[in-house]
Amino acid sequence: MGTELDAADLAILRVLQEDCRTGLDRLSQACGLSVPSVQRRVKRLRDSKLIAKEVAVLDPARFAYKMTFIVMVELDRESLQQLDLFRKRAKAEPQVQQCYYVTGEADFILICTARDMEDFEALTHRLFFENSNVRRFRTSVTMDRAKVGLGLPI
Incomplete structure (x- = not known):
């Protein structure tokens, strides 16, 4: 530290x-x-960058982006270059709120937001269908925001 x-x-x-x-x-x-x-x-x-960022947390219910999706993404090839390309693509997409490189069944887990299902479908085309290295993705639609935060238990 x-x-x-x-x-x-x-x-x-x-x-x-x-x-x-x-x-x-x-x-x-x-x-x-x-x-x-x-x-x-x-x-x-x-x-010292212990405080990495200070932001306003918006209430999504007050904006057009009312849906949240958790997407598990599995890549075809996992070279460092391919992983980096996917990271960059996810970071550049405003509807991707969080992106995690993970172990287990998926390579990445994304937290995404969309106005509605049609908007999410357009996002999937941009992020997944147009990317020849995405083997598959599985999506869960959130029903409720029971807890949202990035606080650390210090």
């Missing part, structure tokens, strides 16, 4: 995982340090 974290750093990170817009005063209260000390620590955490 490279950066030593103490209890105050962990307290700051726990609060920021819940709401990255939390003010320095609230962070100061959470970890028991002065505002200037917290400000320096937050800067160090960002500079």
Whole structure:
């Protein structure tokens, strides 16, 4: 990891995982340090890339993309070049929210979003049917978003 974290750093990170817009005063209260000390620590955490990204999490129910799909993708050839090509294709596709290279039955698991089934079908054509290295893919349609998050239990 490279950066030593103490209890105050962990307290700051726990609060920021819940709401990255939390003010320095609230962070100061959470970890028991002065505002200037917290400000320096937050800067160090960002500079060291322990805080990889700060984003707004949108409510998909309020937008046109109301469907979520979990797709297991099996490739025909698994050379480093072919794996990298698929990674790049998945990263470039805005409807792919997450992409994992995995062990087991599939080579990749994708979390995708779409407006409806027709929109998802168009996505499958772009990502899978037009890619001669995709052997097969299996799709599960989510019924409910029981838990969504990227927080770490620190």
